[in-house]
């Protein structure tokens with residue numbers, strides 16, 4: 001008895017052996033959420049004709065320094081550095097668009113078709129303050145359209161895919177914010193106007209830094225006073241060049257055609273240097289709103305060129321899986337379940353236990369998902385487990401059945417049972433399961 005008690009005492013991991021701060025284990029109870037999201041991502045990729053691409057978790061630091069920009073938080077503050085043995089400066093990837101663009105150039109993917117559609121799933125790493133739905137190692141799924149023309153139809157398609165993703169995950173109260181941050185022609189002019197507007201204004205300490213690095217981000221500040229100042233700041237939408245204005249109009253027209261509701265938010269600037277023209281972010285209102293931006297992305301027509309490729313139009317976005325899960329939970333979306341096993345093979349006695357192994361294999365090789373509790377000897381506890389797991393049929397095998405070369409098939413819903421010849425077990429099980437599916 002004494003032993004049993006001490007077994008139940010709560011175990012504690014030794015100090016210093018915990019998972020690093022902000023890193024999390026994805027436990028078996030969490031996986032059904034991930035699998036649900038990934039299965040929707042796969043389905044959408046298939047419907048919209050995106051091909052999977054996977055890039056390494058380690059990349060050269062320079063890729064992000066050049067592509068994303070050293071002035072951004074992601075690159076300036078949040079990257080994890082890994083020293084290569086030959087002195088290479090490597091990092092754990094903080095995002096996945098720059099690596100996809102790198103792979104596109106490195107493997108000359110533009111040669112085989114002018115327009116390429118990619119999707120990816122994987123982990124990225126950012127050393128930021130952990131909060132709800134935000135971890136230092138997080139998972140993302142993204143869609144990127146690279147090449148072809150800069151037609152706004154692709155911006156709308158990427159937005160459409162994320163809209164469908166949220167809908168299929170039953171996330172409610174979706175708000176889509178869209179903005180344009182212009183191009184090489186109009187952005188510098190607008191930045192100058194912003195600077196001259198803010199020149200003699202009293203800014204919060206963060207904004208005093210931002211104004212030197214990326215004045216567009218002044219519009220993003222949540223500080224009360226800065227928000228007030230923003231109200232009379234020049235609006236980029238009035239200052240876009242003709243080409244950017246008509247591009248943004250095109251995006252709106254396609255979204256209208258698709259009946260996707262959106263709001264224009266001129267404070268939406270996105271932190272990364274590679275964006276041009278369209279930027280978008282999805283949010284939810286009410287429960288789950290505190291998770292922040294859900295899928296987000298934009299156009300990045302200059303990125304490939306910044307990395308040494310040819311000028312190649314591109315647009316894409318990514319969704320943080322942990323954030324989606326946090327919102328689904330906050331909105332009481334029903335927990336996805338692993339599909340229940342159809343058949344439970346139960347044994348009575350040592351001999352039957354041994355022979356059960358081959359019965360299980362016979363069922364499995366016939367494509368029937370079967371499970372067992374070979375470590376438990378009591379029929380009652382096997383029965384209880386089958387009930388808990390929602391199994392439909394129990395196959396019961398004991399001493400008598402061994403001699404008669406038969407097996408008992410018990411319907412766990414109706415509790416009716418009958419003995420059938422062992423040789424016909426696969427057909428008998430299939431017949432009964434088919435009847436249940438009707």
Ligand SMILES: [Zn+2]
Pocket residue numbers: 182183184185186187240241242243244245
């Ligand atoms: Zn422009």
Ligand SMILES: [Zn+2]
Pocket residue numbers: 203204205206207221222223226
């Ligand atoms: Zn501020």
